[in-house]
Amino acid sequence: MTLSWSQIARMGLVQMALGAIVVLTTSTLNRLMVVEFALPAVLPGMLVGLHYGIQLSRPRWGFLSDTGGNRTKWIIAGMFILGLGGFLAAFGVTLFATSFWGGLLLSVIAYTLIGIGVGASGTSLLALLATATAPERRAAAATITWLMMIFGIALTAGIAGSFLDPYSPARLLTIVAIVVTLACLLTVIAVRGIEARVTVRRSPDPMPFMQGLAEVWAERKARNFTIFVFLSMNAYFMQELILEPFAGLVWDFTPGQSTSLSGAQNGGVFLGMLTVGIVATGFKRGALRSWIIAGCLGSALCLIAISSAAFSLTPLVIALGFFNGMFAVAAIGSMMALAAEGRGQREGTRMGLWGAAQAIAAGFGGLTGAAAVDIMRSFQPDATAFGIVFAAEAALFIAAAFMALHIMDTKRSNTAALVPGE
Numbered sequence: 001m002t003l004s005w006s007q008i009a010r011m012g013l014v015q016m017a018l019g020a021i022v023v024l025t026t027s028t029l030n031r032l033m034v035v036e037f038a039l040p041a042v043l044p045g046m047l048v049g050l051h052y053g054i055q056l057s058r059p060r061w062g063f064l065s066d067t068g069g070n071r072t073k074w075i076i077a078g079m080f081i082l083g084l085g086g087f088l089a090a091f092g093v094t095l096f097a098t099s100f101w102g103g104l105l106l107s108v109i110a111y112t113l114i115g116i117g118v119g120a121s122g123t124s125l126l127a128l129l130a131t132a133t134a135p136e137r138r139a140a141a142a143t144i145t146w147l148m149m150i151f152g153i154a155l156t157a158g159i160a161g162s163f164l165d166p167y168s169p170a171r172l173l174t175i176v177a178i179v180v181t182l183a184c185l186l187t188v189i190a191v192r193g194i195e196a197r198v199t200v201r202r203s204p205d206p207m208p209f210m211q212g213l214a215e216v217w218a219e220r221k222a223r224n225f226t227i228f229v230f231l232s233m234n235a236y237f238m239q240e241l242i243l244e245p246f247a248g249l250v251w252d253f254t255p256g257q258s259t260s261l262s263g264a265q266n267g268g269v270f271l272g273m274l275t276v277g278i279v280a281t282g283f284k285r286g287a288l289r290s291w292i293i294a295g296c297l298g299s300a301l302c303l304i305a306i307s308s309a310a311f312s313l314t315p316l317v318i319a320l321g322f323f324n325g326m327f328a329v330a331a332i333g334s335m336m337a338l339a340a341e342g343r344g345q346r347e348g349t350r351m352g353l354w355g356a357a358q359a360i361a362a363g364f365g366g367l368t369g370a371a372a373v374d375i376m377r378s379f380q381p382d383a384t385a386f387g388i389v390f391a392a393e394a395a396l397f398i399a400a401a402f403m404a405l406h407i408m409d410t411k412r413s414n415t416a417a418l419v420p421g422e
Helices: 005-036 042-068 071-095 100-132 135-164 169-191 209-217 220-237 243-250 255-282 288-308 313-339 347-377 382-407
Strands: none
Touching (some): 005 100, 005 135, 005 243, 071 169, 100 135, 135 169, 135 313, 243 382, 255 313
C-alpha cells in the first residue's frame, strides 16, 4: 500500500512546520543581530553556517532511516530538537543586549540543535516520501509537500512580522515559543500512524555506513547530481543572510517590515512552485530542464535589478521568490524519482548525500555573502556593498543554468535535479 493523497498532504504539514521554525532563525534573528545590535553580518552568517555544517550528518540520518525501519521516530524527534534550538536561538539574540559572550555561547548551542533537528527530521521525511509514494504520484507529491512548506514559511514570516513591531525581547520570545510549540504538535498529529499503514521498502543488504555511502557515490547520476546541487545551492542561499539587513540598512525597513518582506519573498516562491506544478505536472508542458534554466536566469535578472537599488524593493523580491520557486519545484519532483533509482534501495542515503551537499553549499554561500558584505561595507557605501554581492549571486545563477543545460536531459518527468534547502 502506498501513500494516499490525504497522507501525502499530512506529510506536507511536517514540511510546513519545519519551514516555519527555520525561517525565523535564518531571517528575523539574523536581521536583529545585524541592525538592532549592530553586530557584523559574518556573525549570524557563521551561526547559520554552523547549522548547515551540522547537516553534514544527513547521510548518516538517511542511512539510519534506511536500515532502522522506523522513519517516524526520527521525524518527530528531529522536529522537537529543532523546536528547542529555535527557541534557544531567539533567547540567545536577546542576551546580546547584556552579554555578548553569553549570547554567543547560547546561540552556538542553539544552532547546533537546529542543524541536528533539520537533518534528522527533514532527511527521514523525504526518504519516507520517496519509498512510500507510488511512482506516478512522486512529482505531484513533491510539489504538494514543498508548496505547503513554502506556505508555512510565508505565513509565519508575514504573521510574525506583523506582531513583532514594536520590537521587544519579550514579544520576540512569545512569538517564537508559539511557533515552535504549534510546529511540534502539528508534526506529531500529521505523521502518527502513517508509516504503519503503508508498504515501505527497506534495504535488504545491511552494511557499514561508509560502504553504503561509497556505493551511492559510485553511481554516475548521483555523483553528477551532487556536484550540481553544490553549485546551484551556493547561488540559492547567498542572499539569505543579507536580504533583511539590506532592507533595514539601505531601505530603512523596520524589523517587522523586513520580516514581512521575507514572507513576501516566500509568497513569490509559493506562486512559482504552483505555476510549475500546474503547468509541468498537471498539463505536462515543458521539460523540467527548461523550467530549471528559466528559474535560474529569472533569478539572476531580479538580483541584478535589486543590486542597482533603483527600483522598488518589494516587487523585485517577490519576483525573485517566484523564479526561485520555479527553479526549485522543477527539481524537487525529479529528485524524488532519482532517489528511488540505483542499487540497494538506498533512498535515504541518496537523500542524505544530496542534503549534505546542499547544506555545505548553503552554509558556504550564506557565510560568503555575509562576509563579503562586511568587507565591502568597510570601504564602500552600504548600497554599493550589498549590490556587488547580489551581482555575484546573479553570476552563480547563470553558471547553474549553464550546467543544467549540459548535464540534464529533457524528459518532462523523473529527471535528476536539485534539492532545495530547508
